Amino acid sequence: MQACQLAGMNIIEIPHPTVVDVRGVSKRFGRGAPVLDDVSFSIKRGEMVALIGASGSGKSTLIRSIAGLLPIDRGADGDAEKNAIRLFERPMQRNGRIDGGAREMRSRTGVIFQQFNLVPRLTVLTNVCLGRLGRTAAWRGTLGRFTMDEQMLAMRALDRVGMAEHALKRGCDLSGGQQQRAAIARTLVQGAELLIADEPIASLDPASARRVMDILADMNRRDGITVLVSLHQVEYALKYCPRTIALKAGKIVYDGPSAALTEAQFCNLYGAECDDILFAKNDLAPAWRRPDADLPQFVAAGHLPVPDSRHAPVNDAHSAHAWPHADRRTA
């Protein structure tokens, strides 16, 4: 809930809509053990949530299921509360079937993977314009013919992620961090309201990783874009995401403020890797341990970051100008 006070009037509670709702989701490949085991959580509009867990804990499976790229298991017949994923308060999939309306939800959802998914032979500008597919005439999109307005939109997005000067290079000629920033620019052009990123910084050096996370955090704060990001590096989860969901062997073992995660919980999550994880956390995010650390505020009840003056109003993501201000800070 977001509290607003009008001059001389009572406080009004404005409920944030639920953007992601995962209800009792299980997923098994073949006859193996469940990779996701009765997973439930919801994410409100404007949240930035980290998904953490050891390798093989089910992060990618969960993200692909939420994006409607992987069907979840069928549940017991008649149990509407189980095996359902809803996006934007509409069904994305249920009981092993992707909903017929999934296309519209996909167009509102940007998905970013560890491998950057640019078309290598196309220019960066065209790659970013491809974010308009689904909103532009199909024949123009498939021929790579975009209007001047669409190209301007793409240039502004590239400028925002510090990539304008690389617009005419081919996708394959960019560094990993540059490719990832171009992929993010594509989601801006898409007008995504929800961004789901699966280990977007796993292949990047620390400077590039920070830059990518800064951009995601900026999109969350200024545009109100809801972000769910899986991260192997927990120090980034602590630094950038007010809320963390932790998976272990396909089950949620923690869902709450990132700042409240304890060393014991990290060790339970990561087992033998625990020492490396804690070292990285303490080394790269020393402020995390200070009692006066400037951690993001958190409303425990709704898992919502408290809006502050940096929060821009949530944009209409269907508007071509959902993110009109070039951000020189990230350039």
Ligand SMILES: Nc1ncnc2c1ncn2[C@@H]1O[C@H](COP(=O)(O)OP(=O)(O)OP(=O)(O)O)[C@@H](O)[C@H]1O
């Ligand atoms: N298509 C598939 N067929 C069979 N098993 C799969 C398939 N995809 C994933 N799995 C298994 O599901 C489990 C979870 O995999 P997943 O990729 O979701 O883990 P993860 O948490 O993303 O791991 P990582 O941090 O290494 O990316 C693993 O044991 C994996 O082998």
Ligand SMILES: [Mg+2]
């Ligand atoms: Mg993965």
